Amino acid sequence: MTELKANQITDNGQIIKEVRISFTGHRLCGSGRFSNVYNCKLITPYQKEVAIKNVWSDTIQKSAEEYVEIQILSTLYHPALANLLFYYSQKVEERNIHCLVLEFMPQEMSKLREKGVKFDVLDAKIYTFQLFCAVAYLDLMKIAHLDIKPQNIILNVELGLLKLADFGNARRLNTSEKMGVSYQVTRFYRPPELLFGSNQFSSAIDVWSAGCVSFEFFANHTLFKGKDTVDQMNLVITVLGYPTDEDVRSMGVKRPRVAKKVARGLEQYTSNCLEGVVYDYLKSIIIIDPKKRKTASQILKLPIFDVIQMRPREIRNSGKPIPELEHLLKMDYRREDSSSEESSDK
Ligand SMILES: Nc1ncnc2c1ncn2[C@@H]1O[C@H](COP(=O)(O)OP(=O)(O)OP(=O)(O)O)[C@@H](O)[C@H]1O
Numbered sequence: 001m002t003e004l005k006a007n008q009i010t011d012n013g014q015i016i017k018e019v020r021i022s023f024t025g026h027r028l029c030g031s032g033r034f035s036n037v038y039n040c041k042l043i044t045p046y047q048k049e050v051a052i053k054n055v056w057s058d059t060i061q062k063s064a065e066e067y068v069e070i071q072i073l074s075t076l077y078h079p080a081l082a083n084l085l086f087y088y089s090q091k092v093e094e095r096n097i098h099c100l101v102l103e104f105m106p107q108e109m110s111k112l113r114e115k116g117v118k119f120d121v122l123d124a125k126i127y128t129f130q131l132f133c134a135v136a137y138l139d140l141m142k143i144a145h146l147d148i149k150p151q152n153i154i155l156n157v158e159l160g161l162l163k164l165a166d167f168g169n170a171r172r173l174n175t176s177e178k179m180g181v182s183y184q185v186t187r188f189y190r191p192p193e194l195l196f197g198s199n200q201f202s203s204a205i206d207v208w209s210a211g212c213v214s215f216e217f218f219a220n221h222t223l224f225k226g227k228d229t230v231d232q233m234n235l236v237i238t239v240l241g242y243p244t245d246e247d248v249r250s251m252g253v254k255r256p257r258v259a260k261k262v263a264r265g266l267e268q269y270t271s272n273c274l275e276g277v278v279y280d281y282l283k284s285i286i287i288i289d290p291k292k293r294k295t296a297s298q299i300l301k302l303p304i305f306d307v308i309q310m311r312p313r314e315i316r317n318s319g320k321p322i323p324e325l326e327h328l329l330k331m332d333y334r335r336e337d338s339s340s341e342e343s344s345d346k
Pocket of ligand 1: 036082103104154165166
């Protein structure tokens with residue numbers, strides 16, 4: 001059992017108080033370029049299965065409080081996010097590391113896809129709904145995630161629940177910072193405005209990425225699998241056509257230097273493999289002009305998600321009804337709202 005002092009985030013980040021925490025287990029469940037993530041069992045101050053993410057990039061120069069991922073996560077709380085519960089810093093082998101105690105989910109979308117797991121349409125709809133609840137909440141909080149991709153989508157397949165993880169690239173939208181945004185967002189999920197060189201952040205970036213991720217839930221393959229940036233641009237143009245003058249102005253970019261093509265359209269490009277209602281949904285997202293893309297809260301009202309409200313609730317492949325998800329539309333969750341969940345975990 002490990003025991004130490006940590007900072008607990010309460011009252012939606014308004015109050016950070018020092019507490020003693022203890023946990024057992026240390027199973028590596030994921031890793032990134034500058035992080036290892038462990039699955040542990042929190043014992044005190046309450047019992048809960050957690051993920052502890054140890055990060056070591058920038059940690060010498062920046063205290064935990066100056067670390068952007070901790071700063072941003074401290075201000076957020078929503079059931080469709082891997083919420084930050086506590087954080088602390090440690091010295092390990094001469095390295096200063098920051099440790100984020102996060103809500104845990106047992107599966108990761110990309111690993112399931114690698115194993116050949118196929119999602120059925122009902123599950124694709126319920127996971128997509130939760131992903132867009134997360135994006136709508138971030139939009140409201142003026143935060144852009146900027147790295148929505150299957151590696152950052154964690155799931156509890158048994159319960160049909162999804163959380164968005166990894167706020168390591170997230171940015172506040174109301175800052176004037178502009179630099180280096182073009183190479184944000186992993187290539188397959190990078191929207192046209194970034195591919196064509198825009199340096200502006202907007203919530204529409206996350207909407208595009210979440211749309212591409214959701215396509216993988218529905219079709220079980222990647223929508224735009226470009227070999228490099230130019231190939232990625234070409235794939236987008238194959239489907240949507242060469243950007244119009246209005247698109248170029250709206251994106252704030254120069255005319256892209258790629259071959260002009262006539263749009264094939266999403267249905268033809270994807271061999272008409274999806275239901276009409278899914279194409280209607282995708283076509284409100286897969287749009288070159290970021291200002292014409294629907295916002296996440298508009299997307300949540302589309303007919304594709306009628307199934308979430310339907311009673312009796314539809315039965316998933318597991319034989320259980322789909323989970324109660326309407327409460328995720330509530331956008332003013334408080335950390336205190338989770339106290340019943342914490343006690344039920346005991
Ligand atoms: N809360 C969590 N619950 C379960 N698994 C998690 C959780 N957070 C992260 N993971 C797992 O750990 C992996 C790495 O975590 P994360 O993406 O946050 O690290 P990172 O260093 O920011 O990664 P990258 O270098 O790819 O940006 C994830 O892909 C996921 O598999």
